[in-house]
Amino acid sequence: xxxxxxxxxxRPPLDELVAGVRGGDRNCIARSITLLESTQRDxxxxxxxxxxxxxxxxxxxxxxxxxxxxxxxxxxFIDAMxxxxxxxxxxxxxxxxxxxxxxxxxxxxxxxxxxxxLAADPGAFIRPSPSAGTLGGVARATRESIVVxxxxxxxxxxxxxxxxxxxxxxxxxxxxxxxxLAMSRMGDQLQGIKRGIIELADVIAVNKADGAHEAxxxxxxxELSGALRILGGPGSGWRIPVLTCSALEERGLAEVWQAVLExxxxxxxxxxxxxxxxEQAVSWMWATIRDRLDSDFHxxxxxxxxxxxxxxxxxxxxxxxxxxxxxxxRAFRPDGGRP
Amino acid sequence: xxxxxxxxxxRPPLDELVAGVRGGDRNCIARSITLLESTQRDxxxxxxxxxxxxxxxxxxxxxxxxxxxxxxxxxxFIDAMxxxxxxxxxxxxxxxxxxxxxxxxxxxxxxxxxxxxLAADPGAFIRPSPSAGTLGGVARATRESIVVxxxxxxxxxxxxxxxxxxxxxxxxxxxxxxxxLAMSRMGDQLQGIKRGIIELADVIAVNKADGAHEAxxxxxxxELSGALRILGGPGSGWRIPVLTCSALEERGLAEVWQAVLExxxxxxxxxxxxxxxxEQAVSWMWATIRDRLDSDFHxxxxxxxxxxxxxxxxxxxxxxxxxxxxxxxRAFRPDGGRP
Numbered sequence: 001x002x003x004x005x006x007x008x009x010x011r012p013p014l015d016e017l018v019a020g021v022r023g024g025d026r027n028c029i030a031r032s033i034t035l036l037e038s039t040q041r042d043x044x045x046x047x048x049x050x051x052x053x054x055x056x057x058x059x060x061x062x063x064x065x066x067x068x069x070x071x072x073x074x075x076x077f078i079d080a081m082x083x084x085x086x087x088x089x090x091x092x093x094x095x096x097x098x099x100x101x102x103x104x105x106x107x108x109x110x111x112x113x114x115x116x117x118l119a120a121d122p123g124a125f126i127r128p129s130p131s132a133g134t135l136g137g138v139a140r141a142t143r144e145s146i147v148v149x150x151x152x153x154x155x156x157x158x159x160x161x162x163x164x165x166x167x168x169x170x171x172x173x174x175x176x177x178x179x180x181l182a183m184s185r186m187g188d189q190l191q192g193i194k195r196g197i198i199e200l201a202d203v204i205a206v207n208k209a210d211g212a213h214e215a216x217x218x219x220x221x222x223e224l225s226g227a228l229r230i231l232g233g234p235g236s237g238w239r240i241p242v243l244t245c246s247a248l249e250e251r252g253l254a255e256v257w258q259a260v261l262e263x264x265x266x267x268x269x270x271x272x273x274x275x276x277x278x279e280q281a282v283s284w285m286w287a288t289i290r291d292r293l294d295s296d297f298h299x300x301x302x303x304x305x306x307x308x309x310x311x312x313x314x315x316x317x318x319x320x321x322x323x324x325x326x327x328x329x330r331a332f333r334p335d336g337g338r339p
Numbered sequence: 340x341x342x343x344x345x346x347x348x349x350r351p352p353l354d355e356l357v358a359g360v361r362g363g364d365r366n367c368i369a370r371s372i373t374l375l376e377s378t379q380r381d382x383x384x385x386x387x388x389x390x391x392x393x394x395x396x397x398x399x400x401x402x403x404x405x406x407x408x409x410x411x412x413x414x415x416f417i418d419a420m421x422x423x424x425x426x427x428x429x430x431x432x433x434x435x436x437x438x439x440x441x442x443x444x445x446x447x448x449x450x451x452x453x454x455x456x457l458a459a460d461p462g463a464f465i466r467p468s469p470s471a472g473t474l475g476g477v478a479r480a481t482r483e484s485i486v487v488x489x490x491x492x493x494x495x496x497x498x499x500x501x502x503x504x505x506x507x508x509x510x511x512x513x514x515x516x517x518x519x520l521a522m523s524r525m526g527d528q529l530q531g532i533k534r535g536i537i538e539l540a541d542v543i544a545v546n547k548a549d550g551a552h553e554a555x556x557x558x559x560x561x562e563l564s565g566a567l568r569i570l571g572g573p574g575s576g577w578r579i580p581v582l583t584c585s586a587l588e589e590r591g592l593a594e595v596w597q598a599v600l601e602x603x604x605x606x607x608x609x610x611x612x613x614x615x616x617x618e619q620a621v622s623w624m625w626a627t628i629r630d631r632l633d634s635d636f637h638x639x640x641x642x643x644x645x646x647x648x649x650x651x652x653x654x655x656x657x658x659x660x661x662x663x664x665x666x667x668x669r670a671f672r673p674d675g676g677r678p
Contacts, residue, residue, distance in 0.1 A: 044665075051659040059656060140661055147659070198570060199538075220569075227566035230559075231537060278654040285653045288664035293632045296672070314624045315617045317398060320390040320486070322479055325627035326383075333635070 014046060018053045021152050029125060032148045037130040037141040051144055058150035059277070061093075061157045064260055065171040067197060068181030070162065073207045075114040077181060077247035078158055082115070084253055085156055086123030093149035094118065096160040097167045098129035099138045125149065136291025139170035143284060146174060172200040173280050173287070176273060177263045179256070183208045184220035198228075201240060203259045209244040209252065217244040238266055302331035353385060357392045360491050368464060371487045376469040376480040390483055397489035398616070400432075400496045403599055404510040406536060407520030409501065412546045414453035416520060416586035417497055421454070423592055424495055425462035432488035433457065435468035435499040436506045438477045464488065475630025478509035482623060485513060511539040512619050512626070515612060516602045518595070522547045523559035537567075540579060542598045548583040548591065556583040577605055641670035 012020070012031075020028025032054075036047045068074050082092045094115070118124045130141045146157050161171045172178045180201035204224065209217030225242040241259045245252030267273040297303055310327055313319035319327075351359070351370075359367025371393075375386045407413050421431045433454070457463045469480045485496050500510045511517045519540035543563065548556035564581040580598045584591030606612040636642055649666055652658035658666075 048659065048662045048665060052662060055656060055659055144659065144661060223565075223569050226562075227569045230562050230566045277656075281653050281656065281660050282650055284660035285650070285663040285667075288661055289636065289667060290629070290633070292664060292668050293636065294629070297628065297632065311621055311624070314620050317394060317616075317620065320387065320394055320483065321620050321623035322483060322627055323387045323391060324624040325631060326387060328624075328628060329631050 014050055014053070017050060021054060021148055022057060024152050026125065029148055029152050030127075033127055033141075033145045036144045036148070039133060039137065047144070051147055054147050054151035058147040061146070061150045061154055062260070062264060063146060063157050063159070063175040063177070065159045065161065065168075065175035065178040065200075066181065067161045067168050067171065067178070067200075068183075068207070072181045072183050073247050074160055074181060077205075077207060077245075077253075078160060079115040079118045080247045080250050081253050081257065082118040082124050082158065083121060084250075084257070086118075086121050090123070090155040091153060092118070092121075092124045093146075093152075093154040093157045094124065094126045094160065095142050095145050095149070095157065096127070096129035097135075097139050097142045097171050098160075098162050099133070099135040099167060125152075125154065134291060134295060135166055135170060136287060136294070139167065139174070140284070140288055140291070142171075143174040168197050168200055170287070173283055176267065176276065177202045177260050179260060180204045181207045182220075182224070184213065184217045198231075202238065202263045203256065204228075204240060204242045205252070205256045205259075206242065206244045207247055210246045210248050214244070214246075236267070236270070236272055238263060297328075297332055300332050302334075303328055306331050353389055353392070356389060360393060360487055361396060363491050365464065368487055368491050369466075372466055372480075372484045375483045375487070378472060378476065386483070390486055393486050393490035397486040400485070400489045400493055401599070401603060402485060402496050402498070402514040402516070404498045404500065404507075404514035404517040404539075405520065406500045406507050406510065406517070406539075407522075407546070411520045411522050412586050413499055413520060416544075416546060416584075416592075417499060418454040418457045419586045419589050420592050420596065421457040421463050421497070422460060423589075423596070425457075425460050429462070429494040430492060431457070431460075431463045432485075432491075432493040432496045433463065433465045433499065434481050434484050434488070434496065435466070436474075436478050436481045436510050437468035437499075437501050438472070438474040438506060464491075464493065473630060473634060474505055474509060475626060475633070478506065478513070479623075479627055479630070481510075482513040507536050507539055509626070512622055515606065515615065516541045516599050518599060519543045520546045521559075521563070523552065523556045537570075541577065541602045542595065543567075543579060543581045544591070544595045544598075545581065545583045546586055549585045549587050553583070553585075575606070575609070575611055577602060636667075636671055639671050641673075642667055645670050 012028075017028050017032055017035075021032050032050055035043055035050060038044065038047065066074060066078060078094060082094060085092050115126060119126055127145060130138045133141070142159060146159070149157050157175075159171050159175055161167045168178075178200050180197060180203070182204060184206055204221075206217045206221045206224070221242045221244050228240055228242065241262075243252060243256050243259060245256050247253065264273065267276065298307075306328060310319065310324045314321055314324040351367075356367050356371055356374075360371050371389055374382055374389060377383065377386065405413060405417060417433060421433065424431050454465060458465055466484060469477045472480070481498060485498070488496050496514075498510050498514055500506045507517075517539050519536060519542070521543060523545055543560075545556045545560045545563070560581045560583050567579055567581065580601075582591060582595050582598060584595050586592065603612065606615065637646075645667060649658065649663045653660055653663040
């Protein structure tokens with residue numbers, strides 16, 4: 001079942017919401033997430049209170065980011081992987097970060113029918129990307145939704161992202177393991193690997209190793225593995241496995257999940273998982289602060305009055321970037337920050 | 340000759356400084372850069388006035404970023420490349436971005452003797468990294484120093500960076516072409532390529548192709564070239580050349596420079612250089628604003644009073660990142676940005 005948005009006005013008192021989430025009530029989970037997605041000031045305060053109450057029961061899920069360019073088969077993969085996990089008795093939550101969804105009417109998880117089986121699975125809870133706000137705001141709401149799902153007893157949280165920009169970095173900062181999906185098509189050329197995203201990957205799976213394409217996918221995985229060896233791995237010493245799978249034919253999925261678990265075990269054994277989560281928490285606080293400063297700055301009437309002209313003059317070279325910054329900063333903080 | 344810092348107090352009037360820079364006077368160039376590096380409020384205002392006067396005569400140099408991990412031979416490379424260019428009659432300025440130089444006493448260009456020949460070359464001007472400030476501040480000063488060198492008639496500006504972190508991103512946003520130095524040692528393994536930096540490279544040179552290591556370097560370059568092909572190139576359609584060179588034996592340097600020029604010609608022919616520079620100017624303004632907001636935030640007494648406790652509670656999981664951000668934002672802007 002998919003969590004449906006509901007107005008904050010109708011929401012039950014916070015203690016009922018907290019008890020409902022802890023008891024796994026789907027309606028309470030959905031309403032809690034809606035509250036965290038709200039950009040209204042009162043909702044934000046209530047949301048932070050809710051989070052403070054849920055935090056002690058959070059932290060236990062396996063958090064996995066899943067990325068890859070459009071067309072790589074993310075939805076089919078998550079649908080098949082999710083069903084595999086719920087069949088094992090695990091409860092699976094699926095979230096998404098896609099700041100473009102407001103404009104494109106939801107490319108990530110927006111079309112519920114793309115995850116038919118998982119959407120009908122009582123062991124799963126699917127929530128589309130918040131469809132309004134900056135990347136920072138969307139990512140914050142998603143990160144806080146992880147807390148809700150964990151407090152509700154979900155064992156696995158999958159966070160989907162669209163694979164074309166900065167949202168991957170945001171997602172990598174909220175998960176334990178980042179799984180990158182790629183595919184091989186048009187000869188041997190790998191599709192779906194962007195240079196900026198490869199550095200975030202902990203596990204890579206070449207999807208669409210279907211039928212006649214299986215050998216091609218294996219070849220591409222071998223080449224990619226070699227390329228990663230040449231380029232050097234992450235600082236942690238973890239060697240990134242490159243697997244093949246077919247989400248469509250449901251082959252290789254158990255092995256991909258095994259690699260995710262091995263990465264997590266490696267991090268735990270080295271004491272890196274705790275460090276990662278602590279660092280993620282602090283870095284998320286700072287990301288939230290930067291996002292708030294940025295949105296406050298853009299919303300400032302004095303800044304808005306100048307912005308168009310200043311940007312045009314800076315772009316044309318007539319005004320130095322430092323001078324443009326000074327002009328706008330002076331509009332934002334007329335006293336220069338001096339009391 | 341190396342530009343030496345001089346106190347802002349002794350500086351000549353701005354119009355003399357501007358005329359001196361335009362006439363190529365080394366003392367005026369050095370003093371202008373010192374002014375731009377200053378963090379004092381009065382100096383900053385004077386610096387922006389200076390820049391406004393110099394901007395119309397800037398923009399004509401070939402701007403090249405040079406990166407690579409410590410030990411890859413950046414100084415030897417810049418020394419040899421610089422002498423090669425000045426021998427052709429070109430005037431070469433060398434700047435650096437290394438925010439760690441205040442702590443490490445100048446790993447980048449700090450040791451003047453590492454560029455013996457270029458330091459004594461009348462056609463060259465070498466300036467170490469500003470040794471104080473945030474990355475944003477250091478990078479801003481370096482970017483503005485490019486304007487000074489261009490107004491002084493320098494044909495080429497090389498910007499060195501240390502190859503281990505975020506300063507590469509900052510440098511990539513102020514140059515036309517980003518040259519990454521790598522090397523091959525310990526078997527075939529390439530050294531000096533970090534996954535996060537590879538995406539910034541426009542040209543790659545495997546250095547230290549010296550004597551017996553030449554074949555090894557060529558093999559490594561071939562492997563790297565193949566890896567880049569698999570991973571896909573930048574969106575511009577430019578195919579990244581991977582060359583070998585020996586800065587020590589002064590071989591292959593002309594070819595590396597040729598590749599830099601070819602990248603620049605490609606950008607110009609496609610109309611991408613103008614677009615890049617316009618975008619760089621605006622993105623630099625925003626980077627400066629973010630840096631200012633960040634430093635104002637950290638300098639705020641109310642924020643400083645809370646910061647230690649809030650960070651500790653967020654790291655331990657006792658306080659949600661969003662709540663921590665809210666607490667600090669409320670300290671920074673008690674009125675919540677409302678007038």
